[in-house]
Amino acid sequence: MRRERDFQSSALQAGKVTAIPAPSQAAGLKENALDPQFLHNLALGFGIAFQWWNLFYCLIGVLLGTLIGVLPGIGSVAAIAMLLPVTFGLSPITAMIMLAGIYYGAQYGGSTTSILVNIPGEATSVATCLDGYQMARQGRAGPALAAAAIGSFFAGCVATVAVAMFAPPLAEVALKFGPSEYFSLMVFGLAGATVLAHGSLLKAIAMVLLGLLLGTIGTDANSGVQRFSYGIMELADGIGFIGLAMGLFGIAEIVSSLELKGSREVFTSKIGRLMPSREDFLRMWKPILRGTAFGTGLGILPGGGAMLASFGAYALEKKVSRYGHEFGKGAIEGVAAPESANNAAAQASFIPMLTLGIPSNVVMALMIGALMIQGIAPGPQVMNEMPNLFWGLIASMWIGNLMLIVLNLPMIGMWIKLLTVPYRFLYPSILVFMAIGIYSMSNSPFDVLIMAIFGIIGVIFVKLECEPAPLILGLVLGPMMEENLRRALMISQGDPTVLFTKPISAAFLIAALILLGIVLAPAIRRKREEVFVED
Amino acid sequence: MRRMFRSVIILVALVVCSTAAFAQQSFPSKPVRLLIPYAAGGAVDILGRTLGDELSKRWGQPVIIENRTGAGGTIASQVLVKSDPDGYTLIIIASGHAINPYLYSHLPYDTFKDFRPISLLGSSPNIMLVPANSPHKTLAGLLAAARAKPGSLSYGMSGTGTSTHLAGELLKYMAKVDIVAVSYKGGAPIINDLLGGHLPLSFNNIPESIGHIKSGSLRPLGVTTAVRSAVLPDVPTIAESGVPGYDTAVWWGMLGPGGLPADLAAKISKDCAAALHAPAVKQRLDNLGATVAGSSPADFEKLIRDDYNKWGPIIKAARIKGS
Known part of the structure; x- marks a missing residue:
C-alpha cells in the first residue's frame, strides 16, 4: 500500500514538471500590457472586429441588447440563452462579439425604463431610478437619458481600455477575494446603503434590515433545510429579486401616481429640452469619471460587484457633490454616476472570464457555455493561445459602444414622445410588458404574483415614506453575506478572527465603520440642533 | 336505426x-x-x-x-x-x-x-482538485493528512445534493475521513477560491476545470468514475488511488x-x-x-x-x- 502511494506520488510529480510551464499565469500574461506587443495585439483585434460579418453581428447584438434592456423584465440572460443555438453556426469570435453586444447593449437600454417610468430592468439600474425618474417628472427626461447614454459611452470606452491593458493583474486582484473578503465587502456595502437614505436614517436602516430578513427566505446553503418557505416550492430559492424590484418601484409608482390627478398633467405637458445644457455637462463630467473608476474596480468582482458599483457611485456622489441636497429630487449627477458605474462594471466583468475562465455573472456563464460548445475550454490559457479571440472581442467592444451611442442619442426624442401617450394607454401597456417580462424570466406565474404582492407593499412604503432602494440592497447582499461568512468560518474551522487578520477583509470592515461614523455623525448633530431649535 | x-x-x-x-x-x-x-x-x-x-x-x-x-x-x-x-x-x-x-x-x-x-x-465524471501549490500531491497523501487532523480540511462543492457534494460525501463514507463540506453556488466560484488559495480542496465538473488543469494552476488528484476520463487520461481514478470501488x-x-x-x-x-x-x-x-x-x-x-x-x-x- 505504502509503496503504491509513493510510486503514484513520484509519477504525479514527474508529470507535474512537464505539465506546468509557467509558474504563475499573471507573470506570463503581464507581458501583453504596454509594449509594442500591445499595439500589435490591438491592431490584430481591430482587424478582426472590422471584418464586415463581425461588424454586422456586433450591430445585431447591440440592437437586440438595447431592445431587451428597454423592455422591462426581459433580461439579457433569457435573450442570450435563446440565441445560444444560433451561435453554433458562427465562429467563436463572431459568437462572442454578438453575445457581448447583447449584454452591454442591455445595460444601455436598461436605463431608459428606469428614467421614464421608474422600472429598473436589472439590479444595476435600480440606482438610476432614484434621480432619473425625478428628472423625468420635472420634464428633464431628455437630459437624463442623454446623461445616461453619454456616461455609459465614456465608461464603456475607458473600462475597455482597462480590460485591454490591465486584465491579468486585475484578475489577480479578483482572486484575492475569498469568502472573508466578500463578507467584509458586503458589510461595507450595507453600511453604504444608509447613505442612500434621503429622508429618515432610521427608516433607511429599517429597510435594510427588512431586506436582510427577506433574504433569509429559501434553502439554507449548508444543511439544505428550507427557511420560511412554508412548503411553497417556488420559495425554495428565495424571493426573486427582479419581481420584487419591479413591484416596489414600477407598480408602486403607477398606483401612487394614479392618486395624484393634478401632477400627472404636469408630467406630460412639460417636456423641455432633449440634450443636457452646458451647466448639466459641467455638473456631470466629474461624476462620470468617478462612476467609471468605481465600476471598473468593483466590476471585476463576481456576484454583486456591478450592483455595488452603481449604488456605491451614487452614494459617493451624494456625499461629495455640491448638489448633494438635490439627490433624490432629480440631480443629474445621480443619473450620470450610477450609469457610468454599471456600464464600466459590465465591461470589467469580462476580465475574470477572459483571463481565468471564471464567469462573474450568469451572462458570462452563458458565454463560456457558448465557447465550450465550440470546443474552447475556458481557462487562463485562452488568452495566450487564442489572442484573436481576446483582442477581437476587446476591439469589438469599442465599436459596439460607438454604435450604441449613435443609436441611442437620436432615440431620446422618440422615448420622450412615449411620455406624451395618455396614461390610460401607457400604464396598462407597461403593466402588461412587466408581466410578460417577469414571466419570461423563468416561465413561472409565481414570479408575476411576487411582483404584484410587492407592488402593493411598495404602495404602502410610498405612503410611509420608506424608500425601497436600501431594502433591495439588503435583499441582494444579505444572502451573499451570510453564505460568505459561513464559508469563511467553515474553512477556518469556526475561527472568526480570519475576518480581521486578512488585510483586505480588515480594511473593508474598518472602512465600513468609518462610513457609518460619517453618516451617523451629522444625524446625531442634527438631532442636537433640533433640540436647540437652530434649524 | x-x-x-x-x-x-x-x-x-x-x-x-x-x-x-x-x-x-x-x-x-x-x-x-x-x-x-x-x-x-x-x-x-x-x-x-x-x-x-x-x-x-x-x-x-x-x-x-x-x-x-x-x-x-x-x-x-x-x-x-x-x-x-x-x-x-x-x-x-x-x-x-x-x-x-x-x-x-x-x-x-x-x-x-x-x-x-x-x-x-x-x-461525466467529476474531479477532485487542489491548488497547484498545495502540499497534497496525491489522494493517498491527502487522506493521510485528513486522518491525522480530522476536520481540518474542507472541500468546496457546488450546492447541497449536487453531484460534487455526493462525490465528496462518498469519499468521506468510503475512506472514513472527516472533511468539511463547504457549499458554493456552482463550480465557478469554487475555482476562484482554489486559485486564490482560500480553499484547500474541491470536487468540480470537468468542463469548468480542465483549462486550469492543463495550464497547471490546479492539480487533479483523481476522477470520480471507475474508469479514467477520456479527456484527462493521465489523471488516476479515485478508486485506483486507494479507495477501491469508489465510483460516481x-x-x-x-x-x-x-x-x-x-x-x-x-x-x-x-x-x-x-x-x-x-x-x-x-x-x-x-x-x-x-x-x-x-x-x-x-x-x-x-x-x-x-x-x-x-x-x-x-x-x-x-x-x-x-x-
Whole structure:
C-alpha cells in the first residue's frame, strides 16, 4: 500500500514538471500590457472586429441588447440563452462579439425604463431610478437619458481600455477575494446603503434590515433545510429579486401616481429640452469619471460587484457633490454616476472570464457555455493561445459602444414622445410588458404574483415614506453575506478572527465603520440642533 | 336505426384507434416542450439546447426549451408531472433527481410512479482538485493528512445534493475521513477560491476545470468514475488511488410524465439515441467533457433505482437534512 502511494506520488510529480510551464499565469500574461506587443495585439483585434460579418453581428447584438434592456423584465440572460443555438453556426469570435453586444447593449437600454417610468430592468439600474425618474417628472427626461447614454459611452470606452491593458493583474486582484473578503465587502456595502437614505436614517436602516430578513427566505446553503418557505416550492430559492424590484418601484409608482390627478398633467405637458445644457455637462463630467473608476474596480468582482458599483457611485456622489441636497429630487449627477458605474462594471466583468475562465455573472456563464460548445475550454490559457479571440472581442467592444451611442442619442426624442401617450394607454401597456417580462424570466406565474404582492407593499412604503432602494440592497447582499461568512468560518474551522487578520477583509470592515461614523455623525448633530431649535 | 347507431360507434372507435396509432407513428405533430430544471448556460441547459436543436430537425417540429429553475430541479419535475402524458412535454433531469426524495421530504410527486424514464443521455465524471501549490500531491497523501487532523480540511462543492457534494460525501463514507463540506453556488466560484488559495480542496465538473488543469494552476488528484476520463487520461481514478470501488458520476437523462405510453417512450428514446450520435451533436457534447449515452427506457429506470438505493445510507451518514 505504502509503496503504491509513493510510486503514484513520484509519477504525479514527474508529470507535474512537464505539465506546468509557467509558474504563475499573471507573470506570463503581464507581458501583453504596454509594449509594442500591445499595439500589435490591438491592431490584430481591430482587424478582426472590422471584418464586415463581425461588424454586422456586433450591430445585431447591440440592437437586440438595447431592445431587451428597454423592455422591462426581459433580461439579457433569457435573450442570450435563446440565441445560444444560433451561435453554433458562427465562429467563436463572431459568437462572442454578438453575445457581448447583447449584454452591454442591455445595460444601455436598461436605463431608459428606469428614467421614464421608474422600472429598473436589472439590479444595476435600480440606482438610476432614484434621480432619473425625478428628472423625468420635472420634464428633464431628455437630459437624463442623454446623461445616461453619454456616461455609459465614456465608461464603456475607458473600462475597455482597462480590460485591454490591465486584465491579468486585475484578475489577480479578483482572486484575492475569498469568502472573508466578500463578507467584509458586503458589510461595507450595507453600511453604504444608509447613505442612500434621503429622508429618515432610521427608516433607511429599517429597510435594510427588512431586506436582510427577506433574504433569509429559501434553502439554507449548508444543511439544505428550507427557511420560511412554508412548503411553497417556488420559495425554495428565495424571493426573486427582479419581481420584487419591479413591484416596489414600477407598480408602486403607477398606483401612487394614479392618486395624484393634478401632477400627472404636469408630467406630460412639460417636456423641455432633449440634450443636457452646458451647466448639466459641467455638473456631470466629474461624476462620470468617478462612476467609471468605481465600476471598473468593483466590476471585476463576481456576484454583486456591478450592483455595488452603481449604488456605491451614487452614494459617493451624494456625499461629495455640491448638489448633494438635490439627490433624490432629480440631480443629474445621480443619473450620470450610477450609469457610468454599471456600464464600466459590465465591461470589467469580462476580465475574470477572459483571463481565468471564471464567469462573474450568469451572462458570462452563458458565454463560456457558448465557447465550450465550440470546443474552447475556458481557462487562463485562452488568452495566450487564442489572442484573436481576446483582442477581437476587446476591439469589438469599442465599436459596439460607438454604435450604441449613435443609436441611442437620436432615440431620446422618440422615448420622450412615449411620455406624451395618455396614461390610460401607457400604464396598462407597461403593466402588461412587466408581466410578460417577469414571466419570461423563468416561465413561472409565481414570479408575476411576487411582483404584484410587492407592488402593493411598495404602495404602502410610498405612503410611509420608506424608500425601497436600501431594502433591495439588503435583499441582494444579505444572502451573499451570510453564505460568505459561513464559508469563511467553515474553512477556518469556526475561527472568526480570519475576518480581521486578512488585510483586505480588515480594511473593508474598518472602512465600513468609518462610513457609518460619517453618516451617523451629522444625524446625531442634527438631532442636537433640533433640540436647540437652530434649524 | 339501431344498426346505424352501432355502425357509428364502430366508425368512431375505428377513427379513435387509428388516430391513436397515427399519433404514435407521426409523433410529433406539434411543437414539443422540453423542460430544463436548471439555469440557462449550465451543462444541462447546453445539453438540452444541443439535443433539442437536433431533435427538431429530425422531427420537423420545433423543440421549445423551457428553463424552470429552482429547488434542486423539483419545480420543473412538478410541472412535468402535471402535464399531459402525450409526449409533448418532456424533461431533462440530472442525477440529483434520484436522490431528491432524501433531500426534500415534501416532494410533490413520487420519483418512481410519476415519471416514465425515456433515455439516459450522457454522463461525466467529476474531479477532485487542489491548488497547484498545495502540499497534497496525491489522494493517498491527502487522506493521510485528513486522518491525522480530522476536520481540518474542507472541500468546496457546488450546492447541497449536487453531484460534487455526493462525490465528496462518498469519499468521506468510503475512506472514513472527516472533511468539511463547504457549499458554493456552482463550480465557478469554487475555482476562484482554489486559485486564490482560500480553499484547500474541491470536487468540480470537468468542463469548468480542465483549462486550469492543463495550464497547471490546479492539480487533479483523481476522477470520480471507475474508469479514467477520456479527456484527462493521465489523471488516476479515485478508486485506483486507494479507495477501491469508489465510483460516481453526474448523469443526465430524459423523462416523460408517468402516464406516457411505453411505445411512445420507446420511440422518443430511439430518436434521442440517434440524435445524440449525430456527429455534430456528439462533437459538441464531447467538447463539454460529457460521454454521450442513449439507453433504453428500462436501463434508465434501473439506473435511477440503483442510484436511489446506493445513496440512501451515504446521505444518512452525511446528515444532509431535508425540508
